[in-house]
Amino acid sequence: MGKVHGLPDSVDEANDVFPPPPRLQGDGEYPKPHIGPDYKAYLSEYEKTVGPDSDKWWKETAEKELSWFTPFKTVRAGGFEAGDVQWFPEGTLNAAYNCLDRHFYKDPKGTAIIYEADEPSEGREISWEELMQETCRVANVLKEWGVKKGDTVSIYLPMTWQAAAAFLACARIGAVHSAVFAGFSAESLRDRVNDCDCRVLITTDEGRRGGKSIATKAIVDNALESCPLVEHVLVLRRTGGKVNMKEGRDAWWHDECDKVQPFCPCEPMNSEDPLFILYTSGSTGKPKGVVHSTGGYILQALLSVKYVFDVHPGDRFACMADVGWITGHTYIVYGPLANGVATTVFESTPVYPTPSRYWEFVDKWKATQLYTAPTAIRLLRRLGEEHVKKHDLSSLRVLGTVGEPINPEAWHWYNDIAGKNKCAIVDTYWMTETGSHAVAPLPGAISTKPGSATFPCFGYDLEIIDPQSGEVLKGNDVEGVLVARDHWPSLARTVYKDHKRYLETYMKPYPGYFFFGDGAARDSDGYIWIKGRVDDVINVSGHRLSTAEVESALILHKGVAETAVVGSHDDITGQAVYAFVCMKPEFDQDNIDPAALNKEMAIQVRKSIGPFAAPKKIYLVNDLPKTRSGKIVRRVLRKIVAGEADQLGDLSSVAEPSVIDDIIAKVKASK
Numbered sequence: 001m002g003k004v005h006g007l008p009d010s011v012d013e014a015n016d017v018f019p020p021p022p023r024l025q026g027d028g029e030y031p032k033p034h035i036g037p038d039y040k041a042y043l044s045e046y047e048k049t050v051g052p053d054s055d056k057w058w059k060e061t062a063e064k065e066l067s068w069f070t071p072f073k074t075v076r077a078g079g080f081e082a083g084d085v086q087w088f089p090e091g092t093l094n095a096a097y098n099c100l101d102r103h104f105y106k107d108p109k110g111t112a113i114i115y116e117a118d119e120p121s122e123g124r125e126i127s128w129e130e131l132m133q134e135t136c137r138v139a140n141v142l143k144e145w146g147v148k149k150g151d152t153v154s155i156y157l158p159m160t161w162q163a164a165a166a167f168l169a170c171a172r173i174g175a176v177h178s179a180v181f182a183g184f185s186a187e188s189l190r191d192r193v194n195d196c197d198c199r200v201l202i203t204t205d206e207g208r209r210g211g212k213s214i215a216t217k218a219i220v221d222n223a224l225e226s227c228p229l230v231e232h233v234l235v236l237r238r239t240g241g242k243v244n245m246k247e248g249r250d251a252w253w254h255d256e257c258d259k260v261q262p263f264c265p266c267e268p269m270n271s272e273d274p275l276f277i278l279y280t281s282g283s284t285g286k287p288k289g290v291v292h293s294t295g296g297y298i299l300q301a302l303l304s305v306k307y308v309f310d311v312h313p314g315d316r317f318a319c320m321a322d323v324g325w326i327t328g329h330t331y332i333v334y335g336p337l338a339n340g341v342a343t344t345v346f347e348s349t350p351v352y353p354t355p356s357r358y359w360e361f362v363d364k365w366k367a368t369q370l371y372t373a374p375t376a377i378r379l380l381r382r383l384g385e386e387h388v389k390k391h392d393l394s395s396l397r398v399l400g401t402v403g404e405p406i407n408p409e410a411w412h413w414y415n416d417i418a419g420k421n422k423c424a425i426v427d428t429y430w431m432t433e434t435g436s437h438a439v440a441p442l443p444g445a446i447s448t449k450p451g452s453a454t455f456p457c458f459g460y461d462l463e464i465i466d467p468q469s470g471e472v473l474k475g476n477d478v479e480g481v482l483v484a485r486d487h488w489p490s491l492a493r494t495v496y497k498d499h500k501r502y503l504e505t506y507m508k509p510y511p512g513y514f515f516f517g518d519g520a521a522r523d524s525d526g527y528i529w530i531k532g533r534v535d536d537v538i539n540v541s542g543h544r545l546s547t548a549e550v551e552s553a554l555i556l557h558k559g560v561a562e563t564a565v566v567g568s569h570d571d572i573t574g575q576a577v578y579a580f581v582c583m584k585p586e587f588d589q590d591n592i593d594p595a596a597l598n599k600e601m602a603i604q605v606r607k608s609i610g611p612f613a614a615p616k617k618i619y620l621v622n623d624l625p626k627t628r629s630g631k632i633v634r635r636v637l638r639k640i641v642a643g644e645a646d647q648l649g650d651l652s653s654v655a656e657p658s659v660i661d662d663i664i665a666k667v668k669a670s671k
């Protein structure tokens with residue numbers, strides 16, 4: 001049989017690469033890696049996980065790693081064409097059982113969660129027993145409120161450790177959670193709660209972050225004014241700040257939990273039953289409710305933590321993301337807990353109260369893996385290495401990054417200063433829809449190159465396709481768009497209530513393949529480099545936003561006639577939002593201070609989406625460059641913002657090229 005994948009047989013490791021450091025080779029006290037010591041070790045295991053003969057590996061792995069209530073017979077079924085992908089379809093299991101009960105029985109007093117509170121002195125460890133009891137109590141409260149298997153529950157919680165209990169409580173009784181990042185505005189929360197028909201919402205009185213309080217419950221109250229289905233709100237007391245409790249609807253978490261038993265049995269779920277919905281931005285203004293399954297998702301969440309972070313029993317895993325995004329779902333809650341290792345809920349920011357915060361944390365809790373985003377690394381790099389140097393970071397073995405391509409300067413700082421050249425750097429490429437890492441180095445096996453996510457993860461059979469011809473680009477030194485040839489267990493199964501959109505977004509662009517939406521290249525050594533989104537998605541500090549979402553927000557301002565939003569490079573946040581706005585002719589623009597107008601529009605975006613989406617710059621322009629049929633030519637705007645106004649290329653498709661001069665002048669004037 002020929003090769004079933006596009007990977008090279010060997011790689012040239014002499015070529016500016018960073019081999020696995022001794023810590024990833026079992027040196028001294030450190031454990032021997034699961035997969036090592038080199039590319040060949042990775043390749044021989046990877047080959048078992050893709051292609052027509054890989055069912056055996058997946059069967060054995062799923063049986064060994066997960067606890068099933070009833071066994072599965074079929075490993076996989078369905079495919080991309082109909083979007084009817086299935087993994088382990090007859091099997092029944094429960095995600096909470098796999099993440100909690102089986103570890104609780106083994107070691108009830110062992111640490112499940114390291115809760116690093118916003119104030120450094122207030123953190124503590126939560127045992128498996130405490131997490132189990134809290135989870136069961138919340139599950140029983142939900143049951144009392146009539147929540148049943150298959151019902152949806154909204155979770156609008158900041159980084160409190162009880163967020164993990166809320167997720168697992170839903171999973172335990174078979175309810176489908178829909179977590180909404182607590183940085184989203186009331187309007188965004190309202191749309192997400194209504195889209196998935198939630199009757200119950202879980203939140204806090206307030207959140208704490210960077211020494212400040214965030215009025216979480218007040219945002220919920222505002223959102224729920226237009227959520228007619230919501231009957232119950234469970235409110236966790238985090239700060240004790242004053243909140244309004246609506247009679248008959250709102251109840252305190254501690255009061256309700258006091259009334260119920262600390263044990264609740266796990267509902268047997270079919271492997272294909274949905275575990276959660278998570279909304280993410282696509283090319284249009286309406287976010288998609290991405291639906292993940294139970295068995296396939298939990299298996300690959302577990303495996304990717306085990307292999308990509310080389311997790312071993314007793315490890316203390318620290319992912320600094322927010323539970324409201326996919327990274328928090330897979331790498332704070334489900335992945336580490338399924339492995340039975342301690343996970344971290346980090347409530348603060350990398351710079352509060354000082355830029356030493358991450359390193360103090362690592363030193364104090366002896367974290368073994370640290371996982372963060374390039375934007376945080378760039379910020380810390382700018383603030384100076386003295387903040388890192390005074391701390392003992394010898395517990396660390398693996399440093400991960402996620403969210404956007406990491407620039408080599410940030411990579412080197414992470415490797416040299418944080419890792420002291422002794423840790424493996426894993427640049428992990430994946431997305432909400434993949435559920436788990438798609439491209440990432442295995443730290444004990446792969447020599448890394450700064451800026452490359454290196455090679456496909458187990459189960460991901462990837463190709464690069466020429467977007468013009470649709471042909472698969474074989475061999476090295478090629479660039480195109482990234483696709484997958486076959487499905488993998490943690491692939492999202494649908495878009496909630498919109499399977500057509502699921503098929504159209506991921507399956508139809510290149511029939512027979514799954515389309516990620518990112519450009520990618522394979523270099524002369526076979527390493528994969530992710531080049532960023534090829535659609536209208538902008539990535540700000542690792543937060544995914546669509547240009548259409550920001551445009552829809554701006555247009556709500558009373559004076560705005562038309563707007564176009566583009567993403568452009570930013571030294572800290574990776575990309576930033578730039579907006580071009582044409583005011584309505586009747587809007588008296590001359591008598592209003594442009595700074596005040598800009599502020600009003602930024603407030604509109606914060607109100608419609610959330611603070612993280614606010615444009616870095618808003619340009620008031622007379623007109624936008626359009627084609628004869630009226631389509632906005634964003635390419636031109638992107639070039640102008642990037643300072644490449646002299647390289648606009650062919651403008652023959654622009655109906656009124658003269659509008660471009662006005663735009664160039666306005667952008668220059670505001671620099």
Ligand code: WTA
Binds near residue numbers: 403428431
């Ligand atoms: C981008 C976040 C390059 C990519 C886990 C993808 C990356 C989008 C990387 C998904 C990386 C994520 N290198 N680009 N290591 N990680 N991306 O759904 O453009 O919030 O399509 O999932 O982030 O964002 P999402």
